[in-house]
Amino acid sequence: MHIEFEISGGYANIDLTYRGDTDKLPPETANKLLGLIESSRVLELQQSEIAPGTAGPPDVFYYKLIIYEGGQKKSLSFNDATVPDQLKPLLEFLQELAWERLRKD
């Protein structure tokens, strides 16, 4: 499974992208990520089920999550104000991975 995760905007106007393959990540990280993908049912979620976001509210982070799996592509966009509750644990972990990558680079 290949994952692309983008964070943009916010008070600091961040532009951060994380890319990862679950078969190349450390096993502990990959297992946690796969578990959160499954428990969040993100692959079943449709963009239309996420509250439409106009530009704003001010300073929220905007997120774009793309998951490639088995020839399929799932793409979802949301922000801090519109993120569905079911995605929050996954979102928190992806944020942690993205910022950790930046800190190491």
Added chain:
Amino acid sequence: MGVAAAAGKAARHIYDSQNTMEYRLKLIISEGGPVVEDDAVSNAYDHIGNFRDYFKAKLGRDSIDNNGMDIICNVHFGTKYNNAFFNGKEITLGDGDGAIFSSFARSLDVIAHELGHGVVQWTSNFEYRNQSGALNEHFADVFGTVITQYVEKSAADDADWLIGDEVMGPKLYGEALRCMASPGTAYDNELMGKDPQPDHMRDIYRGPNDNGGVHINSGIMNKAFYLAARELETENAALIWYTALQNLWPTATFNDAVAQIVKATQLLIKRERVRSGSTQKVRAAFKEVGLPAKDETSIPNTPTAKITQF
């Protein structure tokens, strides 16, 4: 005809999100409650008090909505969450990751900035895109800096005019997120890149990122405010800007803002709230940044820039 809502008491309520992404999870302190140990709670409570008191004492505004609405704040939002925002109802502050950013609750200018977005929402209600979005960010920065100067008892000449410097973590120590005195100089490092803010209309950002440059092009207006404040004193410039804000509208452009700010200056001179001669100093400040723009049609506003919109 509707009946006006009863005025509130502008009470502060600070909630702990307990490192989840939940709002109003656990109430820690309400107005007048006992002192608590948690620095984030304590700082947020004090900074919100400064914001509320400044608006009441200096601008005659009763809380965010000018009707005494309570001010709600969530601290410890998310895990190492590197942000602060206003969601239309309340402000939310992350702890930062301790490396790139530190706690957003410690910074008065961050909290005044976010609550400033609330004031914008209840006045001009600028659309958060392109030039109107940059005005939204600009006015929030203005409130962030003027309230900080008020609390620190600093003047335009000795203030640092930096936004976000208090939340930079150890990896970015000494940097800031925006510099109102010299937009484009706030940071330059490997983690964040280089501050993209222009300080003149000739360099206005015309791309699609950042909702059409809301955090970028605000630098042009910020520089004008800085120059005006140096001439008029921050308190007078803030009064002029706030007066104009109440007469602006959701799709206003920079040129619209300039016109209303000049008009507000004239009105305040007539009311003997600011000195004669201020109008010319305000115009000179805007002239320094290329405003009003002569060919505004060439500058993207609502229809052209790609917006982050889902």
